[in-house]
Amino acid sequence: MKEPADKIADLAAKHRDRPGALLPLLHAIQDEMGYIPPESASIIASALNLSSAEVQGVITFYHYFRTEPSSIPRVEICCAESCQSMGSDKLLAHARTVCDVHPVYCLGLCASSPAMMVDEKPYARVTPEKFDSIMKKAAS
Amino acid sequence: MSASIYVPIDSAALALGADEVASEISLEAKRRGIEIKIVRNGSRGMFWLEPLVEVETSKGRIAYGPVEAKDVKGLFDAGFESGGKHDLCLGLTEEIPYLKKQERLTFARVGIIDPFSLEDYLAREGYQGLRRAISLSSEGIVQEVTESGLRGRGGAAFPTGIKWNTVMKAQADQKYVVCNADEGDSGTFADRMLMEGDPYSLIEGMTIAALAVGATEGYIYVRSEYPHAIAALNKAISIAKDAGYLGQDILESGKAFELEVRKAAGAYVCGEETAMLESIEGKRGIVRAKPPLPALSGLFGKPTVINNVISLATVPVILARGAEFYKRYGMGRSRGTLPFQLAGNIKQGGLIEKAFGVTLREMLYDFGGGSASGRPIKAVQVGGPLGSYLPESQWDVAMDYEEYSAIWAVLGHGGIVVHDETADLARLARYAMDFCAIESCGKCTPCRIGSVRGVEVMDRIIEGKERTRQIGLLRELCDTMLNGSMCAMGGMTPYPVLSALNHFPGDFGVAGERHA
CATH class of the missing domain: 3.40.50.11540 (NADH-ubiquinone oxidoreductase 51kDa subunit)
Structure with missing residues (x-):
């Protein structure tokens, strides 16, 4: 088993020569480890010749990057206007009684609102009842 | 020759079960010893009919939808693989009025071809x-x-x-x-x-x-x-x-x-x-x-x-x-077509590519068939979260960049979000400010701080605290954001906020005093 710090260093070495390497590198770390571990900033900074503050700034700027392990499965519910017009408020309130939910703003499924994603799998026209059956399936 | 059956691979079709439908069709065909070829195409953009399954026949493609996995047995019983009659049958895809009335230039191939072929x-x-x-x-x-x-x-x-x-x-x-x-x-x-x-x-x-x-x-x-x-x-x-x-x-x-x-x-x-x-x-x-x-x-x-x-x-x-x-398509200085996207509380939401000049009313009723809830449509936001809310009095304006700008609205990327009469435009205006506060990059003050102050002012308006004074403040704040922001994020957040206030003052608890 490799230590997380070694994994991060390996990924940094792999990506460091790409133009604009930081975003693809952060994606690679999150894809592999599920989140961006706290020790990442300093390891990346030395590999990419940046300051730790710059790297930390980028990690925290983007909503997509997580600095803590995520709940499993990861549930994202759209809270933008189109889904609001079809009752996403009710769906969100219901979902929050069941599990951890991450609000997102638009999944591009607006003609079949309200929409959500569970571990990158999209669902549309989601009612509270449909939500329960999706979660039941995801758990099994 | 084996029948070609099209099941979309578009995210919106997947979100409504297209993968399950495709695998059920393939299983059922095997069970019955029928040879078929499943093609995963894009979406035709008629999302109330997704998953929309199409079958190639000598007359053209015949559509069935919306198909769920549990419908597949019945479809085979009806001989759908050669265009057989079934309750879900929609006839020739190209003849569906929603598609037939469009002018697809940019989207000419979408939904028809295998995206990777x-x-x-x-x-x-x-x-x-x-x-x-x-x-x-x-x-x-x-x-x-x-x-x-x-x-x-x-x-x-x-x-x-x-x-x-x-x-x-x-x-x-x-x-x-x-x-x-x-x-x-x-x-x-x-x-x-x-x-x-x-x-x-x-x-x-x-x-x-x-x-x-x-x-x-x-x-x-x-x-x-x-x-x-x-x-x-x-x-x-x-x-x-x-x-x-x-x-x-x-x-x-x-x-x-x-x-x-x-x-x-x-x-x-x-x-x-x-x-x-x-x-x-x-x-x-x-x-x-x-x-x-x-x-x-x-x-x-x-x-x-x-x-x-x-x-x-x-x-x-x-x-x-x-x-x-x-x-040759379009009007004025808006040439060609725009792929409009009809969404929100609408019966027939989807992708509608039309030449500039079409009206919102045509979109909402000829294509959209009215609201999904069946209640009257109250407000329509055109052009994304930074676009204006349009009341019914503006639905006959031609959808053209200049005509829209003359009514202080934007076409933007062509998004149309429909709200029925249950919508509260003061809450939507608050949301616009809140969204700007969440998403502001933080570089310029009007956007970074203006949006946060905007949420606070909207909260006081919604609670009914010194409404007239707060609405004055809101207008001043919007003026600063509009003219002082570095980009459209802060600079256009006033569009949804002020259009909501001007066209739906009742939702803000004030009488209908109109502003340009």
Whole structure:
């Protein structure tokens, strides 16, 4: 088993020569480890010749990057206007009684609102009842 | 010969169970010993009918929808694989009025072809635009695009040819083409549908742009909420490269163009072009001051063409059929077509490509069939979260960039979000401010602080605390944001807020005092 710090260093070495390497590198770390571990900033900074503050700034700027392990499965519910017009408020309130939910703003499924994603799998026209059956399936 | 059955692979179809339907069809066919070929196409864009299954017959494709996995047995019982009658049968796909009334130029292939089949793409005019572009000079390509009247479909509506001309004339050792696919506006999905349903058209459009301006590298910046679009583009790029349509010697022209997908990371403001460049460079998505224009000093400080997915994917048809053909569509200075996206509380939501000049009322009723809830439609937001709310008195205005700007509204990226009478426009105005507060990049004060103050003021208005004074404050605040922000994030948040206040004052607890 490799230590997380070694994994991060390996990924940094792999990506460091790409133009604009930081975003693809952060994606690679999150894809592999599920989140961006706290020790990442300093390891990346030395590999990419940046300051730790710059790297930390980028990690925290983007909503997509997580600095803590995520709940499993990861549930994202759209809270933008189109889904609001079809009752996403009710769906969100219901979902929050069941599990951890991450609000997102638009999944591009607006003609079949309200929409959500569970571990990158999209669902549309989601009612509270449909939500329960999706979660039941995801758990099994 | 085995029957060809089309089951969409578009995210919106997948979200409604298309994968389950496809595997059930394949299982059931095996069980019955019927030979079929399942093709995974893009979506036709009629989302109330998804998953929409189509069957190839001698008369054309016959559609069935919306199909659920449990309907599959019944469909086979009815002989649907040869076009048999069934309750879900919608007849010939092309004859469905929603599709038949459209003018599909940019979306001509979406929903029809297998998105990854180069053979399908070539059979439907694919790469004819690039072949013509190769035979022209850089100036010739730019001239064709300029004459077509194409304007930026991302929302800003800047003439594409003029932008390309600036990049073409710039002197530099390296130039870039960047596609903005950070489609963050609520109510929009045209970019996503196109990338998933016809990725080669975007690749071809970018390649033509590269030839026109002398760029050799390109990036497509796609939002992280679109994992299927990212996968589709990566697959298509690799196939195109193997076939010689990308790489160091495109179609033996001696010209090179390499293309890479960059995954965004969930920041709405990165749809602003300079914030997007910062993001691709690996920085926080902070808006840059202009000038310098990205056309002269863009990605990594080099001259850069930045266009939206739809602008770029429209370029091949303009080159293949000529500027004269394209500009025949549309009105005034809005030439060609716009892929409108009808969403929210609407019975028949979907993708509607029409020439400029169509009205919102036609969209809502002729195409949309009224609200999904059956209640009267109250307000319609056009142009994304930074677009105005339109009351019924404005639904007959022609959808044209200039006509909309005359009523203090925007067409933007063509998103239309419908709200029925239960909507509270004061809450939606509060949401607009809140969204700006969440998504502001933080560089300029009017946006960073104005949005937070805006939420507080809206809260007091909603609670009914000194309403008249608070509404005065809100107007002042909007004036500062509108005129003092660096980009459209803070600069256009007043559009939904003030349009809601002006057209629906009752929701703000004040009598109908009208402002322009």
